[in-house]
Amino acid sequence: MKKYFSILIAFILAISLLPASIANAAPAELKVHFLDVGQGDSILIQAPGGKSMLVDGGTKANSGKVVSFLKSKGVKKLDYVVATHPDADHIGGLITVLNAFPVTNFIDSGHVHTSQTYYDLLTLIDKKNIKFSVAQELDKIALDPNMIIRVLHADENAKDSNDASIVLKATYNKVSFLLMGDADAAIEDKIRAKYDVAATVLKNGHHGSDTSSSAAFINNVKPSVAILSYGKNNSYGHPHLAIESRLKNVGAKTYKTPLDCDITVTSNGVKHAVSTACKDGKKVTAPATKSTVNPAPKPIAKPVTKPVTKPVPKPSIRTNFKNCTDLRTVHPAGVAKGHPAYQSKMDRDKDGWACE
Template identity: 80%
Template sequence: MKKYLQLIVMLILAIGLLPIQGEAAAKELRVHFIDVGQGDSILIQSTNGKNMLVDGGTKAQGEKVVSFLKSKGVKRLDYVVATHPDADHIGGLIAVLNAFPVSNFIDSGHVHTSQTYYELLTLIDKKNIKFTVPKELDKLALDPNMIIRVLHADENAKDSNDSSLVLKATYNKVSFLLMADASTAIEDKIRKKYNVEATVLKNGHHGSNTSSSAAFISNVKPKVAVLSYGKNNSYGHPHLAVESRLNKVDAKTYKTPLDCDITVTTNGVKHSVSTACKNGKKVTAPAAKPAAKPLPKPTPKPSAKPAPTQTNFKNCTELRKVYPKGVSKDHPAYQPKMDRDKDGWACER
């Protein structure tokens, strides 16, 4: 009888040491940057199966966001974050709150008089969702394997963009810095106080040059940069100066109008990026082609002489006739006197 009991105990211990399939499959973190046109919407799917949605695009994008969440198996949202009350960040959250149960709603607390914001607050109250206005350095308890910290919060900011909640999510060695619409002034504040270095940067304000300063980008040192904006938008986003700064730190840049929905997957050490589109078209696996016979090498033709480059201009009006988007510091037509904001780019619009 004693030997029989010992055998049962050993069997129970052995079963307890076996890996559980669900736990093994839950070790990957997925962060989705949803293509919502001129706006922001980010879904974080944590290693323990919980979900956080940061912003939801405009009202017109609400159903798109709901559809995307369902396609990723979302049944409920543990956190919904409204970084600030601009319509291109909170409008789509109305459809989301009507489609999913939500445990916690995190809000910038910045007062806004728009009908969209009023409708959103009314819905939160009606559904009795826990409503929190966080403080700087607060943590959002989505997953014990992750740290999600608020690096900036200011409900009394004069400008709604500068009330933006800035979040840094860290999973082991891989981190995500989500800048909402924070300006260069906010960037300067947080980079002087905190470690802003991150693997993935969601650039502020849709790639506008009111955000993503050269100093900030050089501090973040992102390996991946995400620009979320609308195709052919009237603001000229993203600005060339911002893309130039990202190129200088060797960041791989992804853009929602070209790449559509962008997903970063990580086990906390390595990361990979997948996109729903390439150059605005759905990604499909190419059909296998038979091996082609090698063609004979063409006889090289003498290269034509490059056309002379005009470098001397009286002012920006004259320069833009030849270079409509302005010129960078490396261009022979660059003149310091035409670089009014001293960002290394002259006569940009």
């Protein structure tokens, strides 16, 4: 007994002699970035242990922005890439991302899409020999030993690509994130009936559309922070006022990518903080410090003559499409009644929205 007591005393003494920087080390931080990619989704998770996961990559047009953002955050490789579903506003930028960074694991919804973008993406995954898997409900993603990341919904056999959306809940100690992809209210009902959906941060489904974020669902989640990712002046009317009202009713602080630009939530597992790249659409910059040194006089610049450029003709607006697959190559989320490309025969459920 005396021997064990002596060992215990020695251990306590050794701990007490550790440098303060080690003994009082702050918990590692989790950073979740919601990128401003216009009418689309892209989320970068930087885990406390240093690994990185990208959920969706926005549109092809914004792929360069995604790559630049990842590099600015020190990302050298991606341990996981998740494509929540194969719509162009979620996977369009992933081909550029896969060409820019080594990727270890690719998780897909499994929902087959006939678009060229989806075909090219699968071809590239195969060419680069990236480990490919189809998400299944209750799968765990082993990004970090201090985090729990679970799949709450995935349906490769869904009739609609939005219904196939991978829904993720990521938990770091007491702080959690619920990432809804484009899941609609029916999927929300299924999830909340089976799982604990309460979360600190909610990335609302389908860009703030009124097809998602039902009052019952938001009341169950009770987020402190809500993220609405959508394009400024989009033709879909996102986000709908009812969604913002529901979030306000539960006390959520709402952030919007067109106004706040890139949004970052940082957490030590107990507390969380939100920072944004913009305020009311304008870049947030640190106030300039006054210099006590008189600046050197600027040299007088020679006048520059601008070259004569020919006016660029405006692109024609295409309104005729063979079918929904053809239409989605131009309008990934479909079109509403009243849009020049709307055709009632493509509005299968007669809800006033074709090819959603």
